Amino acid sequence: MLTVEYTLPAELRADILALAQEELHPQGASVAALQLVQSHFRWISSQHLQEVAQLLDMSPDALDGIATYFNLLFRQPVGRHVIMLCDSVSCWLMGRDRLCAHLRQTLGIHPGETTPDGAITLLPTVCLGHCDHAPALLADETLHGDLDTDALDRLIGSLRETP
Template sequence: MLTADGTLPADIKAEILALAQEELHPQGASVAALQVVQSRFRWISTQHVKEVAQLLDMSPDALDGVATYFNLLFRKPVGKHVILLCDSVSCWVMGRDRLCAHLCKKLGIQPGETTADGAITLLPTVCLGHCDHAPALLADENLHGNLNTDTLDHLVDSLREKP
């Protein structure tokens, strides 16, 4: 349930406080707390960073540093599905730029953007640890490797069909 003013709902606050109590220092729950927020809202707003920071007894700037360090935590709104296309060296050698251009054309967006229907966001990412199957990407929580234009087309079509 969302609150009318966009602040964190009570159940999310309670979950974050419970996570903080499991840690020696509340700040130890930073990443887990931000994941809780993201799992509900799909991204982490500045308002939510401030609220979580207060719950964890830390400054909003310090928590924002955590949120922006991890590229699986989103500080801007994203689409229903997120494609993270690796841009590190093995994938680059194996043609990720050509695949990125293909994806951009199919989706009608550039990296960093979301499709007009809000279905898919395309983001670059550092190595996904799947170099032996380069080029690789992460679509939501699923890792895909040995990509080519056909597998990309199939992946995008299947994401669009998902609720």
């Protein structure tokens, strides 16, 4: 189970303030600051969001609006690895349903869930822009295309072996 540190570490706070100083308005560093928090904790808790908002002289609601707009910023805990399965028309036409069913069966979870061991979170996502290699997915920060069930099994195996 993930535990939440309720205050940002001093080094992370300093990094966020440095980002804010590079902007004409501190709020201009909001996305980069949220990315820093996420890279440290894997997600952005409400407490951390409030701390970042204070550092950037923003309301927590305004910062939450930014955080929830971007689908690569996670406001809920996620696994050590995140698989984002494309749900564009191209991917649907090229077998996305079959791949999603295979992922559900192999991982034992539905989209929006995390495996019980906390290893993998499965999320749907809008078009990844890899239509010429559909069906596609983003695993952590790596784009994969021309997928079939064998490729998925290899990917899942490699993710499970990586901390």
